[in-house]
Amino acid sequence: MQKNILVAQSGGPSAAINATLAGVVLEGMRHEEIGNIYGALNGIQGVIERRLIDLKSQIKTDRQFKMLECTPSMALGSCRHKLPDYEKSPAVYEEIRKIFHEYGIGCFFYVGGNDSMDTALKLSEYFLAVNEDIRVIGLPKTIDNDLFGTDHTPGYGSAAKFIATAVAEIARDCDAYNLNSVTIVEIMGRNAGWLTAASVLPRAAGTEVPQLVYMPEVEFSLEGFLEDVRRLHAVRHTVVIAVSEGIRFADGRYVSQSEQSDHVDAFGHRYLSGAGKLLERQVANKIGCKVRSVELNILQRCSSHILSATDINEARRIGQFAVRFALQGQTGVMAGLKRISDAPYICDVVTVPIREVAGLERGFPKEWIAPSGNNLTDDVFCYLLPLIVGDVQPPTRNGIPEFFSFNKSVLSHT
Amino acid sequence: MQKNILVAQSGGPSAAINATLAGVVLEGMRHEEIGNIYGALNGIQGVIERRLIDLKSQIKTDRQFKMLECTPSMALGSCRHKLPDYEKSPAVYEEIRKIFHEYGIGCFFYVGGNDSMDTALKLSEYFLAVNEDIRVIGLPKTIDNDLFGTDHTPGYGSAAKFIATAVAEIARDCDAYNLNSVTIVEIMGRNAGWLTAASVLPRAAGTEVPQLVYMPEVEFSLEGFLEDVRRLHAVRHTVVIAVSEGIRFADGRYVSQSEQSDHVDAFGHRYLSGAGKLLERQVANKIGCKVRSVELNILQRCSSHILSATDINEARRIGQFAVRFALQGQTGVMAGLKRISDAPYICDVVTVPIREVAGLERGFPKEWIAPSGNNLTDDVFCYLLPLIVGDVQPPTRNGIPEFFSFNKSVLSHT
Incomplete structure (x- = not known):
């Protein structure tokens, strides 16, 4: 039986977060098991408020995909809404479960930073606890690069x-x-x-x-x-x-x-x-x-006019792999990046249990800071240089970047 | 008899000013009448201090020209030195004349904004007054676009x-x-x-x-x-x-x-x-x-990573035409841009007597400001859109823009 999937974005903007969204939609379209692809406006808040839009009907052409990938900040809108603990507010979780039933959601993809992983973790544990086969995958995104469980973060x-x-x-x-x-x-x-x-x-x-x-x-x-x-x-x-x-x-x-x-x-x-x-x-x-x-x-x-092709490609791949991971039955995991080698630069998309990474900040390695404390050592180049490789030519109109905008008319559903 | 030429840059930085410098050098190399091409470091101040470098030996390959064109801010260095009036400080003028004799300078190209045009005007009038055949051409440059006598300014x-x-x-x-x-x-x-x-x-x-x-x-x-x-x-x-x-x-x-x-x-x-x-x-x-x-x-x-190709091409052309104007015997003129049409966009390089433009600020047309005073009218698009057309791919190394740097060892001369 076909399941629908739902994707939402949260936290602070980045230039690559929509490439991850594009990856989810692109991969979602390739699998027969997946029916509709919904997007929630303004993250988990939009889920709770039933502000869902249909994505497949809005992103069809290659140019639309490219435009979406090169559009900075959350095309679906963001939120800073923190999901309360289940013990304190079980009603919110039950409401979300009800909404997911209404829309036939089998997988939920939440793209964001540390705070968004917290939400993805809570939801995945709730669904497991109530024996509900709704899979929740976290997709990393933050320019801060401070998420645990991934070599680096898209954006x-x-x-x-x-x-x-x-x-x-x-x-x-x-x-x-x-x-x-x-x-x-x-x-x-x-x-x-x-x-x-x-x-x-x-x-x-x-x-x-x-x-x-x-x-x-x-x-x-x-x-x-x-x-x-x-x-x-x-x-x-x-x-x-x-x-x-x-x-x-x-x-x-x-x-x-x-x-x-x-x-x-x-x-x-x-x-x-x-x-x-x-x-x-x-x-x-x-x-x-x-x-x-x-x-x-x-x-x-x-600054979408100076994207790293490596970054955008990885952001898209994370979206695609997240869909595959969900279809494999995984839940409560984040799709992270695992570096295999610096030169040639090889990076795999892997799963990491969100429980092991949520709430943790990945600090900058102390050994890359020069003993003087006012400079860095050359070690940083091996890590950093592969991440900025490659240029992306974003679609423009009249010399100005042309961004993708969703029609945000919310689906009416019963 | 061959004459040497001298070029210098002044005023505030722009992303296109080195394209004009590149144009002067490029065109200077094409004419038999021109011997050496010198650059003065830090504008007229560097002229007075005899801080001259040889340019032909430093910019040879296409990649070097391209790098120079895409390098922001004055590659020769700038100054904010205001040339005093001749009446007050004749010695400065006589010193410059002496230096120009020493180096066999027949033409001086000064790239800059309003204040630099003031210097170019004073020098050209001095050389005319003392019956010296040293031609002085002003080349416009300012991101502010407020120079008179040109449709717009490179940068x-x-x-x-x-x-x-x-x-x-x-x-x-x-x-x-x-x-x-x-x-x-x-x-x-x-x-x-x-x-x-x-x-x-x-x-x-x-x-x-x-x-x-x-x-x-x-x-x-x-x-x-x-x-x-x-x-x-x-x-x-x-x-x-x-x-x-x-x-x-x-x-x-x-x-x-x-x-x-x-x-x-x-x-x-x-x-x-x-x-x-x-x-x-x-x-x-x-x-x-x-x-x-x-x-x-x-x-x-x-921001050299997002140049307008129209801008860079015009900046280079202004440098090239300035050399031709000087060889034609012109002096005390600025090489300005004259727009022939908006669509297709056609812009010629013309000469304008500096005396007619120095010290004047070209204001923004009042009629392009909406009556409410808090917006612009659509007229601005016809004027502005052609100026941002076309992308430039600046040379990079490891994904980072690679800029041109002169060897600033000053020529020793007698």
């Missing part, structure tokens, strides 16, 4: 490519004048320095930038920072610095704390911004040279 | 393409959640809204963003701005706003004034930043929805 490679390119370009911009200057590039990544680490990739294209890298894994010292800059100015005009938004002082306070906004999301995460601005003012006051800080900001997660 | 098209693409991407990023939000994109352009105008180009690819556009040409009202946002929130969740860094209140104060840094350059220009941040705080306090401001910052002028 990270494209973000890394944008960051590396932007740092290379900004470094050239800063080099135009014949005077001492400091340029501070502030990079996303609350707790792990994965994104900040990508800033060193320009060195693989013949540059020396950035000269200094401050990771959130290392206690930040303002005095040490100013000393680093002074030392470099003795031998060169231009100093380019990559700094994580999440750097903290020895006492645990974020450097950006004085610049912090009050916005706290549903998972208690605080929106950080301003480490670069604070360091900019420090350089201006204590060193007095030309100084500028640049926040790469949300382009890090949505 | 503007690529900046416009980056801005349009970034706004399209950011708009998708902001659309992921099912809640009211405001996203403010702050765009460069001190006095003229040319760059901010490029933000509407995503509408030519099937989107409606940005919903509001605040140009520096229109008096800014905080109350009007908040009212605009409230009105839009009545009919849609997500409001994307493009705002020029240079918007001012009715009394002439910059909106960013409270955020202004004290840095003033040699031409008395003040570095602006912060209009977006101020509006962000206003929305947070007065409307209370999710709000974020994004400063596109210096990537607007150095």
